[in-house]
Amino acid sequence: MISYLESLLIFTALAIILASSLNLVLGYGGMFSVAHAVFYGVGAYTASLLALHLSNSLVLSILCAIITGGLAGLLLAVPALRVKEEYFVVASLGFQIIASTVFNQWDAVTGGIGGLTGIPPASLFGYEIDSYGAHLVVTSLLAAAVLAIVAALMRSSFGRALRALRDDEQALSSLGRNPTHLRLVTVALSAMIASVAGVLYAYFTSFVNPESFTLDESVMMMVMVIIGGAGTVWGPPLGAAFVTIFPALLSFLKLPSSLLGPVQRLTYGVIMTLLMIYEPAGIVGLLRWVRRRQIILNGINGSNRAAA
């Protein structure tokens, strides 16, 4: 039971890293990417190959994954520079499908459909990370670091420029900022962070196969960001926690296991549509609404008391 909880928390932390990194592109950058699982996968495959053939050092794996993930991000960024909005969605979908095909078919490197197995545990400063507890500590720390980085970035001039790019590209370029450059950096950065999650995933599960990096996974990451609240620091982690923990709660309903997945996704789909109609800022938007209402109510009560 403890190990079940621990693995649930590890997956939540991974989801938080992924959702926060996707949020950079989707929420702040306004570029709607549905290819984030590709970078997750690139990171995972990079770490697995390194661990199997060269070294299982976590630091080295993360550094290499940042490089390969960043390069994959640049590949996606190329269409992002030429097309906008809905067309970028489609470009990223195409990118995801091609990458899935490559993961599945490039047997010599990715091991094809069977994937790569027997990945040794990672080592960090001479310690082996082989227990659930150790994984949980490392993953949570990195998730916290990612959240801190995203929050700091968004307070910096980079973050302001990025939001300006989303809201009014012409205004931004008239201020002398280069939109192309900004988009490139954002997509690459986001891909780098996602590939770090991939490294942690590969070492935790000790095997990788293409099934973990499909379009469905990308869509789930998007769902996390959207449900939580795109373009906010706390939305994506909230959404990530919701999407990872909700299925666990659902399993208490004693549904047949074949129905669990569809019921879950059906719920997400309905939530997404309803949120977009009534509260596009997601859970964070709902929380803000509750708080505003409270402040107003308090104000009314306060003035009533003053009048009495």
Next chain:
Amino acid sequence: MELLIQLALNGLALGALYALMAVGFALIFGTTKIFHFAHGATFVLAAYTYYAAVSEAGLPVAFALGLCAAVALGFGLACERFVYRPMLRSESASLTIFVASFGLFIAAENAVILVFGSSYHTLESRLSRALQLGPFAISPVGLCAIVASATILGALEFFLARTYTGAALRAMADNPELVRMIGLNRYYYAKVAFAVGSLMVVPAAVLSVYLSGLSPQSGAWITLVAIASTIVGGVGSLYGAALGGIVLGVAQNVGIWRLPASWGEGIAFGVLLLFLLFRPTGLIHVFERR
């Protein structure tokens, strides 16, 4: 060489179905500017309705077709009325509308999985058996797809070019502000676009049950293809969308001439990405420029 022509022939039949989906999507997108991702959900719902009516309820084909059309029409109109219209009224951003549509798509796909399971279904008919044409083989269903697609696109062309409603739709695509100014109700014409676009799904859905079989996941693929064809063809042009569908269908089949079959999907989207990169305005504009 013979193999190549055979593959191109298979691609043409598949491409004809893609073209129907693409033109429906392009019509809706062009006139309403709504990125109707749930178009693929219409496809899945229609196809499963037909499958269930014919194989599980044992209804006659004509009745099943009617039922299938009713479901497609109902779903398309419901999307427009209950999701997109409130969002257009509150002037939501286009990406917000896209996400809502995506949510609808996920919900519908999984509703289908809950009812029918996620396994693969197919229907056999006498028409599925291949006909020999010299060295080449084509199934009557494939021929049906090509003929149906050509007929329907011709009818649509007539509707858009010769009727008042069609002209209003073209005006919407061209200049929505102007349409409002002359006092046409844009919600009414949006409804018409959704009705026509959703009905065009019906032949594609029914024929694909015979031609390639059916699974709930096929909706995602077909949506991607519809959108990709619209882009490859050139946004704003229905001919372009039809042509794009055929190009993707042929590319998917011809691509496996030299590569293993499982690369087919990757190749189709490679074509899409190349277009996005080098010809974002699409095929039609390539021809017009000449």
